Amino acid sequence: MKEAFLNIVTNNQGIIHKVCGVYCDTIEDREDLFQEILSQLWRSFPSFRNESKISTWMYQVSLNTAITHFKKNKRRPDRNDFSKNFLQIADEHYDETVEDQLKLLHKAIAKLTGIEKSIILLYLEDKKYEEIADIIGITQNYVRVKMNRIKGKLKKLMGEV
């Protein structure tokens, strides 16, 4: 069972990295959260029965863990820290404007609530409203309402940033 688990997680670890990148400001926090998500995935693995897609299950566990994550010390977030690892754009896509846009986006996302962060992350990952609703455990209507609010909020926040 462990082999299958390691195989699945290794092949889909991008999901965990993206969740950690959105919810954490520092490398230490990201490492802590990454480890906690791994441990929660391992705990939840025996009850995973292929009824949902692997990615859906991984998003559910990762986002729930990130939302309820307990940070040991309230470190002063170093926003620039974010760019050290997570904000790596593949060389072939590298574009200064894109990187600036991403930094701006991250600064704005950092000001959203835990649930809003998960909705925007899934939206940016091109998930449909139905799948977002399924992953977070809310209705599609709520996702729609929330998405509109988040768009307005982000526009305002990015204007301030």
Next chain:
Amino acid sequence: MELDELKSAWNKISSDNKMLLLNENEINNLLKNRTLDISEKIGRNIRIGMGIILGWVCLGFGIDFIFTPIFEKNFNKPYLTDALMFWSFMLEVVIYLLIFTTIIIFWIRYSKIEKEKIDITNLKNKLNMIIRTLNSYRIMFYIVLIIIILYIIASFSSGFFMEYNYQVKQLGINLEKLSFFGWAIIVLTFVVTLGIFIAIYYLLFNLFFKRLYGRYLKQLKSTLKELEEVNP
């Protein structure tokens, strides 16, 4: 800037970033050295708390049976009679028993919550579980604080008035002739000193809990409220 523009920027993030990618062995090692989750951390804190109380009990016994007799001999405080020492000892035993009972009751409640098979893919259930655990922990924490404050009031009051009576007898003061100002000084000294002790304990406990879990609990409650707003 429109969100759609950002979406295309987001898509350019390399999820295959070599700096982040781990192989199976590294993931396995992370799993082996896994950190404690919040419930396990609370469980560990309770065990530490029980250890501290046990240490406190040992210290109390040491003070009662080793240091106090020495103190009594050297400082000549005749009011520290055997009967008084007995009642002081009994008071401490009652306090320790009350604190132990509180912790054991909490431990039972905590174990019950832990045994519930929570589906961790369900955010609402997970939030509810952590909030229930932390709320029980908070209640236990403040009950222990109240017990300690009552203990401080009892021991400080008895100590203060015994010393006061002793000094009155030693110095031959006639209490009937004591002025209003004199009484006011005595009462004020008592209230202020006791108030300082209580405030220090209360602030330390309160600060400790708030720094440890207070902000976290508030954040979880607000997330649950947000989730229940349109999704009851």
